[in-house]
Amino acid sequence: xxxxxxxxxxxxxxxxxxxxxxxxxxxxxxxxxxxxxxxxxxxxxxxxxxxxxxxxxxxxxxxxxxxxxxxxxxxxxxxxxxxxxxxxxxxxxxxxxxxxxxxxxxxxxxxxxxxxxxxxxxxxxxxxxxxxxxxxxxxxxxxxxxxxxxxxxxxxxxxxxxxxxxxxxxxxxxxxxxxxxxxxxxxxxxxxxxxxxxxxxxxxxxxxxxxxxxxxxxxxxxxxxxxxxxxxxxxxxxxxxxxxxxxxxxxxxxxxxxxxxxxxxxxxxxxxxxxxxxxxxxxxxxxxxxxxxxxxxxxxxxxxxxxxxxxxxxxxxxxxxxxxxxxxxxxxxxxxxxxxxxxxxxxxxxxxxxxxxxxxxxxxxxxxxxxxxxxxxxxxxxxxxxxxxxxxxxxxxxxxxxxxxxxxxxxxxxxxxxx
Numbered sequence: 399x400x401x402x403x404x405x406x407x408x409x410x411x412x413x414x415x416x417x418x419x420x421x422x423x424x425x426x427x428x429x430x431x432x433x434x435x436x437x438x439x440x441x442x443x444x445x446x447x448x449x450x451x452x453x454x455x456x457x458x459x460x461x462x463x464x465x466x467x468x469x470x471x472x473x474x475x476x477x478x479x480x481x482x483x484x485x486x487x488x489x490x491x492x493x494x495x496x497x498x499x500x501x502x503x504x505x506x507x508x509x510x511x512x513x514x515x516x517x518x519x520x521x522x523x524x525x526x527x528x529x530x531x532x533x534x535x536x537x538x539x540x541x542x543x544x545x546x547x548x549x550x551x552x553x554x555x556x557x558x559x560x561x562x563x564x565x566x567x568x569x570x571x572x573x574x575x576x577x578x579x580x581x582x583x584x585x586x587x588x589x590x591x592x593x594x595x596x597x598x599x600x601x602x603x604x605x606x607x608x609x610x611x612x613x614x615x616x617x618x619x620x621x622x623x624x625x626x627x628x629x630x631x632x633x634x635x636x637x638x639x640x641x642x643x644x645x646x647x648x649x650x651x652x653x654x655x656x657x658x659x660x661x662x663x664x665x666x667x668x669x670x671x672x673x674x675x676x677x678x679x680x681x682x683x684x685x686x687x688x689x690x691x692x693x694x695x696x697x698x699x700x701x702x703x704x705x706x707x708x709x710x711x712x713x714x715x716x717x718x719x720x721x722x723x724x725x726x727x728x729x730x731x732x733x734x735x736x737x738x739x740x741x742x743x744x745x746x747x748x749x750x751x752x753x754x755x756x757x758x759x760x761x762x763x764x765x766x767x768x769x770x771x772x773x774x775x776x777x778x779x780x781x782x783x784x785x786x787x788x789x790x791x792x793x794x795x796x797x798x799x800x801x802x803x804x805x806x807x808x809x810x811x812x813x814x815x816x817x
Contacts, residue, residue, distance in 0.1 A: 472515060736767055
């Protein structure tokens with residue numbers, strides 16, 4: 399809204415009004431505003447949650463310091479959502495398709511997470527919203543995003559191509575016209591563009607249509623997997639929040655590079671017109687997560703609940719899809735991926751061994767993976783991996799996971815040139 403106001407005032411040569419034309423200014427302003435909202439309004443929301451006695455229900459799983467969390471206010475994801483939405487509405491171009499998709503994603507998954515937390519807290523049902531309804535909501539969002547990316551005339555790219563001379567790349571050229579395409583970036587290969595149409599190339603003239611179907615299906619899978627991964631990661635104070643902030647910084651950098659034709663040319667990646675508004679959203683996202691970390695860091699004064707964790711995961715997934723970097727998610731979101739895999743492997747192996755030997759066995763002492771480090775070894779649990787034998791303090795686990803997240807973020811950016 400402020401963007402349009404100052405754009406109007408700029409016509410009258412009002413000093414300083416033109417600064418809103420610059421992405422760097424609006425991104426910085428979005429970051430600062432969201433940070434202020436998360437820290438200032440966040441305190442009031444936490445007080446309200448405490449007044450309503452909206453506390454976390456904690457089961458005793460024998461983890462170090464676990465029971466001290468009992469009664470800590472949850473549903474704090476509301477703070478993150480508000481701190482994202484307000485700066486985007488004030489500083490973003492509200493006719494931008496990509497920004498609209500991100501706002502829809504934030505509200506859509508925020509609502510699903512809120513409903514889940516509401517059932518847990520107010521209905522005293524520890525299972526919360528039934529899993530199938532969560533999946534339906536995630537699939538629905540994936541359909542909206544996938545179909546919009548496929549059918550919207552505003553979603554276009556300019557494909558990059560290399561010009562060779564004497565066996566070396568002399569320059570990167572872009573097609574004169576913006577085109578609809580299912581191209582995405584794939585890491586570690588010389589030509590880092592991958593077209594989903596190629597998966598169904600045997601369909602001949604129908605390949606573009608079926609390529610769109612494949613793209614929508616992959617979009618649904620990514621949205622579901624990443625949002626659930628963030629949800630599983632939200633088990634220690636500040637773990638999901640800090641990891642998401644690191645990922646948000648990386649996605650913001652990738653969005654900026656993809657929206658600037660000179661930088662895109664230097665890195666030999668596709669140019670995506672209009673995705674500069676994603677940088678503004680990234681600024682708000684980073685500010686919201688860092689601001690929430692003020693209260694969510696160890697020892698946490700508030701938990702985000704599913705209201706926040708599902709939202710963060712969905713935002714990251716849709717953001718990566720929009721800037722055509724979804725195939726980099728296994729690297730960038732490696733923490734989420736490992737947390738997901740640890741649960742899947744544990745459940746599969748337990749069921750397999752119970753069927754074969756009559757007794758279920760485990761790979762890890764406990765999953766998701768971060769809980770494995772909280773539980774001491776040789777505590778009567780039969781597991782492949784008993785180390786570390788001593789329980790690791792929660793704050794140390796979180797910081798170490800953050801460090802791994804930073805390394806993965808750096809590797810993700812490096813893949814743009816590492817081919």
